Amino acid sequence: DAGVTQSPTHLIKTRGQQVTLRCSPISGHKSVSWYQQVLGQGPQFIFQYYEKEERGRGNFPDRFSARQFPNYSSELNVNALLLGDSALYLCASSLGVRGHEQYFGPGTRLTVT
């Protein structure tokens, strides 16, 4: 029974670069949410996608974008990276509209230098 998977595990980028993070939800789950977790803080909501449509967006700049594919996997893109974007990026999957339980992937540790 595969859980949520994310790639890559770790990533080091330079300021101004662009990054793409990937997430595969639990089989049968149609909703994917992205969260940013800065060291020592709780996760902050970035996006939710359900059936390939954006269902919610957190308080993040337009440099952050995401999409969901027909197989329900998802990508998070961040452009023009800033030092403050360094964080653990978590993907969570859930059944969707009726299923509230969200299960997190292992995360991608992004370091911006």
Add this chain to the structure above:
Amino acid sequence: GENVEQHPSTLSVQEGDSAVIKCTYSDSASNYFPWYKQELGKRPQLIIDIRSNVGEKKDQRIAVTLNKTAKHFSLHITETQPEDSAVYFCAASMGFGNEKLTFGTGTRLTIIP
């Protein structure tokens, strides 16, 4: 938007004793309240959750209580064990297709052998 406050930020208890972590939320429309356990360098793990139509829920040594009127909910861990040491996060969401989780700031629980 929703705001979740969590106390205490750190908690140390003797092995075998009980631990209680408390959270308050601001938006009366929130109806789903999960608790996550996060060990160092690992993903947040859903350990228990409660919906607004229920006042209490138990799962072995873990219980969660909800007071909708006061807008607060608590996590209770009994007979604590060393493996309970971790950071615990409470969260709230409105559900009904809006699955954005708003997290508390976390409680670092240390079990003293």
